[in-house]
Amino acid sequence: MFFYKRLLAGLILLLIAAVSLFIGVADISLASLLSGDQQTWSITLVSRIPRLLAIVLAGAGLSVAGLIMQQVTQNRFASPSTVGTIDCALLGYVVGLVLFSDASQWTLLGVIFAFAVSGTMIFVKFLQRLQFKNAVLVPLIGIMYGNVVSAVTTFFAYRFDLTQSMSAWTTANFASVLQGSYEVLYLAVPVCVLAYLYASQFSAASIGESFARNIGLDFEKIVLIGVALVAVSSASVVMIVGVIPFLGLIVPNIVSLFMGDNMKKILPWTAYWGMVLVLACDILGRLVIFPYEMPVSLIISIFGGGVFIYLVLRDKANA
């Protein structure tokens, strides 16, 4: 039973992945691939496969980042887009571009990462000082905090003539992903592996600080590790694809509805549904106004916004 469930899940993923490979302006068919057509192969290798991998990595990375965030802040509505991580990453991006205009991708990533970690830490510390128990307030304050940060970002962008590039990052689009431009996203792999290794500790922290300390854990250290993993994952996605809103919020929550919050158990499924959701939304975005594309962030916003409202109402009903 258990084995068949996994097998089925794997097959579904492969199927959607295959669909993703064969959709696009250039017509690619299985026959032309098999016949070894040079152009077909080059489109597949340079554009389609990198796009598929980017989607899969970003989907898994951001969903797992959301899961970690929810566990270390003990709040269902925390996620990279509701605690300011993504806005701080964007600020880091602009600052990085201004300060080191001809820096390598990795220097830039370092700056983004540093901003994302410290900006998120500020918010998490702030949360730990607050004593209210109303879970819905956290994303509200987080989104306000994010907006303040992004106001600063916009200011810098105006001063240094970067507003046009800014709009490119704030709407995620996988269309520009090509071989050689997306490899930073592989950071999602070590993030997921580390998250899995620390899964029990994150879960203990999610029950409470004294609970975690009772079983001999260093609560502060776990929170810091969690925030760092979230920041690495979000920073890389923001830099390569742009902002994908709601993903880190809705995927872990939907998985948790069915499977609980035991991270060791739900982490693989969170990553899986993250991949499937982004793949499906990307395919939809490519088909709606074919041969043009709608940015994936738009599709996810529509879907994610609905789920978010459902989750808030459900939380209210329970409270």
Next chain:
Amino acid sequence: MIKLTGLSKKYGKTFVVRDASALFPKGEVTSVIGPNGAGKSTLLSMASRLTGSDAGVVLIGEKLLAQWDTRELARHLAVLRQSNSINMRFTIRELVSFGRFPHTQGRLHDNDNNIIDNALEHLGITDFQHRYIDELSGGQRQMAFIAMVVAQDTDYVFLDEPLNNLDIKHSVEIMHTLRDLAHKLNKAVVIVIHDINFASCYSDRIVAMKQGEVIKEGTVAEVVCKEVMESIYEIPFDIQEIGNQRICLYYNS
């Protein structure tokens, strides 16, 4: 045995706990009683390394608290506070499994699963071990947290208000369990408790606190008496002995 000597804790200039000394022997249930704001929970937190102290020492077994490695200590001392989040969706069994974490660092062996089974059985919650804690009643949830402490299998067990918001049936069951832990398994059980009659009937020792200071410490007979109770609660007390149990009457004062 745990020995506290001269423990103090200050917030700003006010002492929450001042120069408190107490003894928590193995094989006995010790209750910490006193009015709100007496510093009971802070004392418990300092003794179990959840809060730092400003003065004084805690001796746990043969080592000072400061000399214990926190991971190592988790195999000898368990502490349960009221501040746990109940919004996260863990099943009872998953929650109880956390008790084995200090021993296994996350990998459960057959032996650990047996200990978890026994803890669930002991608290009578085996039947709903696969339900989520956010779906349980307050009493069942508290049983689950105590089962986790039982599974942690430590020599010292600290519980902050384990009877908070519980009905009489669950309160009695929990106190029975705690007394068994002390008397049958030779653990030192320390609880912060508001219901003085539960404290009187189920404890071996009582520590009475008021305004951050330990007023009186000793056996139930030594502490549950008119003078001590009236001095810490500042209301008239009538204390009756009914079948070897000391019952405090304070309702018509």
